[in-house]
Amino acid sequence: MIRLVGTELTRYRVRRATGLVVLLAVLAAAAIAALTAWESRPLTRTEIATAQVKASQDSDRTDIQADLDKCLKDPVKYLGPGATEQQCRDALVPAAQSYLPREPLDLRGTLRGNGIGVALLVAALLIIGASAFAGGDHASGSITNQVLFAPGRARLWSAKAIAVGAWSALVAAVTLGGFWLTLYLVAADRDVPHGSAIVDDICWHVVRGVLFCAGAGIGAYALTMLFRHAFATLGLLFAYSVGGEVVLALAQSDKVARWTLGNNVFGWLETRLQYVGSRRCEIDECPGAAHLGHLDAGIYLLVLLTVSCLASVLVFRRRDL
Amino acid sequence: MTDLVVEAHGLRKTFRDGARKVVAVDGLDLSVERGGVHGFLGPNGSGKTTTIRMLLGLSKPDRGEISVLGAQLPGALDAVSPRVGAVVESPRFSPDLTGRRNLQLLAGLAGLPAARADAALERVALADRGKDRFGGYSLGMRQRLGVAAGLLKEPELLVLDEPTNGLDPAGILDMRELIRGLGESGITVLLSSHILAEVQQVCSAVSIIGDGRLLAGGKVDDLLGEGVVRTRIAVADQDRAATLLTEGGYQVTRDDGALLVEGHEHPEEIVRLLALQELYATDVRAVRPTLETFFLALTGHRPEPGDDPDADEAAERLGSGAR
Numbered sequence: 139m140i141r142l143v144g145t146e147l148t149r150y151r152v153r154r155a156t157g158l159v160v161l162l163a164v165l166a167a168a169a170i171a172a173l174t175a176w177e178s179r180p181l182t183r184t185e186i187a188t189a190q191v192k193a194s195q196d197s198d199r200t201d202i203q204a205d206l207d208k209c210l211k212d213p214v215k216y217l218g219p220g221a222t223e224q225q226c227r228d229a230l231v232p233a234a235q236s237y238l239p240r241e242p243l244d245l246r247g248t249l250r251g252n253g254i255g256v257a258l259l260v261a262a263l264l265i266i267g268a269s270a271f272a273g274g275d276h277a278s279g280s281i282t283n284q285v286l287f288a289p290g291r292a293r294l295w296s297a298k299a300i301a302v303g304a305w306s307a308l309v310a311a312v313t314l315g316g317f318w319l320t321l322y323l324v325a326a327d328r329d330v331p332h333g334s335a336i337v338d339d340i341c342w343h344v345v346r347g348v349l350f351c352a353g354a355g356i357g358a359y360a361l362t363m364l365f366r367h368a369f370a371t372l373g374l375l376f377a378y379s380v381g382g383e384v385v386l387a388l389a390q391s392d393k394v395a396r397w398t399l400g401n402n403v404f405g406w407l408e409t410r411l412q413y414v415g416s417r418r419c420e421i422d423e424c425p426g427a428a429h430l431g432h433l434d435a436g437i438y439l440l441v442l443l444t445v446s447c448l449a450s451v452l453v454f455r456r457r458d459l
Numbered sequence: 460m461t462d463l464v465v466e467a468h469g470l471r472k473t474f475r476d477g478a479r480k481v482v483a484v485d486g487l488d489l490s491v492e493r494g495g496v497h498g499f500l501g502p503n504g505s506g507k508t509t510t511i512r513m514l515l516g517l518s519k520p521d522r523g524e525i526s527v528l529g530a531q532l533p534g535a536l537d538a539v540s541p542r543v544g545a546v547v548e549s550p551r552f553s554p555d556l557t558g559r560r561n562l563q564l565l566a567g568l569a570g571l572p573a574a575r576a577d578a579a580l581e582r583v584a585l586a587d588r589g590k591d592r593f594g595g596y597s598l599g600m601r602q603r604l605g606v607a608a609g610l611l612k613e614p615e616l617l618v619l620d621e622p623t624n625g626l627d628p629a630g631i632l633d634m635r636e637l638i639r640g641l642g643e644s645g646i647t648v649l650l651s652s653h654i655l656a657e658v659q660q661v662c663s664a665v666s667i668i669g670d671g672r673l674l675a676g677g678k679v680d681d682l683l684g685e686g687v688v689r690t691r692i693a694v695a696d697q698d699r700a701a702t703l704l705t706e707g708g709y710q711v712t713r714d715d716g717a718l719l720v721e722g723h724e725h726p727e728e729i730v731r732l733l734a735l736q737e738l739y740a741t742d743v744r745a746v747r748p749t750l751e752t753f754f755l756a757l758t759g760h761r762p763e764p765g766d767d768p769d770a771d772e773a774a775e776r777l778g779s780g781a782r
Contacts, residue, residue: 145567154555280551282517283608287568289516289540294568458518 139297142288146301150271159267160309163260167313170259171320174252178243180328189237196232206230243330246409248321249343250418254407257347260313264306264351265358265375266368271302272359273368282459291455295363299356299447306355310348318344339409346406346432350439357443360450386415396430397438405435463526464616464647465491465514470523472509472671483509485671487523491649491664493615496642498662498679499651500750502758506671507651508548511620514649515545528615541569544614546622550605554594558585558604561593566611579607583637599630606637617641620651635661659750669758683748690720690729693742700738707732719746 150156196202209216209226217225241247275281288294318340325332361371382398395401395415404418405411412419412427419427470487473480484506491497501507512518514527516536525532530539552561562576580589583603588596596604602622609617619638623631631654639661642648652658658665659679666676675682691714694700701718704711709729710721720729730740 141567141570145564148567149553149564152553152556278551279548282547283551283565284568285517286515286540286545286547287565287611289536456519458512 139293142293142297143300143304146297147305150298150301150305153271153274155270155274156267156305159263163263163309163313164316166259166263167256167317168320170252170256171317174248174321175243175324177240179240180242181238181240185239186234189239190234192237193232193234202230202232243321243325243328245321245325245330245332245336245340249336249339249409250420253318253340253343254404256317257310257314257343257350257407258403260310260347261351261354264309264355266372268302268306268355268358269362269368269371272298272362273366273371276362276366285459292451295451295454298363299359302359303352303356307348307352310351311344314344314347314351343407343409350403350406353439353443357446360443360446363454364446364450396428399442401430402435402438405430406432406439411435462493463490464493464528465489465649466526467510467514468524470510470513470525471521472506472513472518473521483671484513484520487668487671488673489666490676491616491647491666493647494642494645495663496638496648496650496661498658498665498750499649499668500653500655500658500665500754501668503653505668505758507668508620509671510668511545511547511618511649511651515543515547515618516540517547541612542614543616543618544609544612545618545620546602546605546609547618547620549624550601550608552593552601552604552608554592556593557590558593558596558600558607559589561604562589562608562611565608569612571611575611575613576607579610580604582610583607584633597630598625599627599633602626602630602634603637606634606641610641614646616647616649618649618651621653622650623652623654623657631657655749655751655754665750667754667757674757675753679750682753683750688748689746690726691717691742691744691746692720692729692733692740693717694733694738694740696738699736700733703733703736703738704729717742 206226209230210223213221213223213226217229275284284294285291288297322332322337322340358371358375361374362368365371365374379399383400386394386398395413401411401413404413408418411430412424413430414424414427417424467487467489470484470489471482472484473482475481487506487510489510499507499511509518513520514525514532516533516539519533527539528542532539552558553564556564559576559580562579563573566573566575577586577589580586583606585600585603585607588600593601593604602624606617606619606622609619622638623634626634635657638648638650642661642663650658650662662679664676664678665682667674692700693716697713697716697718701711701713704718704720712719726743726745730743733740
């Protein structure tokens with residue numbers, strides 16, 4: 139079996155489409171890391187001075203002064219129960235902070251933003267690569283040749299699945315690991331928060347991302363072995379993910395939201411997902427938001443993967459080639 | 460007792476074509492003796508490739524029994540597969556890899572040592588091109604690499620499905636010699652082909668199928684021995700000559716600008732009979748039965764141009780009345 143997996147791994151690895159997927163995944167991760175670092179680069183003195191000037195100018199605006207006077211006269215009436223004069227100033231007097239052209243690097247924020255984006259992008263590329271691999275075998279008739287040399291179809295199917303999963307995991311580990319290592323080094327260099335708590339969250343996110351990408355690759359492979367066409371797999375995944383959102387919109391029920399592919403993917407990848415419908419919320423941002431944990435989302439995705447694999451291997455064992 | 464490497468009884472295979480049920484193979488019996496090259500013939504759509512796929516375990520029969528190398532399929536497929544090599548339809552390889560690497564990967568699938576690739580390349584005369592990319596191979600080289608893939612397992616039975624498709628005359632000749640050599644080396648080769656002249660030149664025995672059933676089978680010499688030798692006569696006035704010979708008690712048919720007279724025991728009498736009426740034969744020759752005439756008599760079907768473009772092209776290149 140190990141030899142069979144090794145052979146399939148070589149067959150998968152040497153394909154042009156696979157090489158292209160790896161190249162695109164590495165380039166995408168590198169580009170997003172570079173973009174994240176660039177968009178959070180330290181402020182220059184000029185930028186800080188400009189922000190201070192703008193804040194000062196806006197503080198002198200009559201409309202702002204009028205609002206401030208109104209608030210100072212009766213803070214409770216203006217801001218609500220318990221409000222103080224200081225809170226009026228904090229809320230209404232323009233601060234230089236608000237005029238800065240960008241935020242500093244925030245690793246925790248990146249975990250919810252570009253970090254998820256990179257994981258999804260890499261997974262999408264690996265889905266295409268795995269579908270092209272299995273679809274190519276069927277379209278070219280190569281699968282017939284392979285079965286002639288490895289007549290145990292379940293064994294052949296499994297060897298291919300292991301090869302796809304291992305390769306996907308490796309590519310994901312390199313790209314996601316590289317992405318986060320780059321940002322960690324940037325954060326350390328800029329002396330923004332990068333302590334052990336956030337590093338733990340990042341590490342677990344990378345582990346979940348790698349498992350997600352491996353599962354996505356295997357799932358795409360399994361579906362393509364079932365349908366024998368890469369486009370059928372990609373179409374089904376698109377229809378399932380978009381269809382879930384449409385059903386959610388039509389049903390207008392949070393119970394449906396628990397079962398959409400999108401929410402479960404985010405539930406798995408995010409450190410802690412809170413959602414209302416298909417909307418992701420910051421912690422405590424949305425009243426009545428539901429929480430979807432890693433275990434629940436993981437079980438959902440695992441069930442989808444298992445069903446796809448079982449259907450695929452059973453059909454492949456019985457199918458006439 | 461004959462040693463049969465392939466034995467099939469009552470094979471039946473149906474397919475769904477929309478709402479229609481298509482019977483591809485219908486109660487086929489097949490026997491292939493050990494050694495030599497066994498031709499597997501049939502008109503297009505007669506069920507040859509479907510049968511081959513069932514023999515190789517690629518598809519399952521609806522009914523019937525298959526025994527390959529003494530073991531029942533599909534139950535014993537794992538045990539039989541290492542002893543059977545095959546090239547089904549066009550050989551498929553990765554164009555970006557060398558011929559040798561492609562073979563090594565296939566060997567890896569079967570758990571065979573990678574060194575087998577070199578031996579197989581040697582055997583099909585591709586040893587010096589093994590390091591070249593498959594994408595750069597000519598059609599003939601691709602077909603030979605396909606045969607090399609079939610030989611990787613050092614099989615007792617080699618199944619070749621239309622191995623000369625698309626080859627030029629030199630390629631066909633090379634392939635024919637290769638197949639003949641394999642048959643002589645002790646491997647049993649089951650050769651499926653549309654090109655009857657090719658089959659006749661390399662096969663010691665044939666099975667002819669039509670509409671999914673076995674129509675005839677046995678040694679080529681035995682089968683053709685059952686055919687009648689005829690005399691072909693070219694003469695200027697064919698109408699008068701035909702009338703004269705028919706009145707003289709001969710069975711006469713027309714054939715492409717000449718007359719065919721049943722039998723060839725006394726051609727001089729036919730010539731004399733015609734000459735007496737001042738009809739002078741310009742060409743007289745014995746026409747022996749060929750696999751093609753035998754095939755046509757059995758199937759009532761001459762493979763028509765367009766049935767199989769590759770076979771048409773190959774037959775045209777052969778230029779020997781393969782069709």
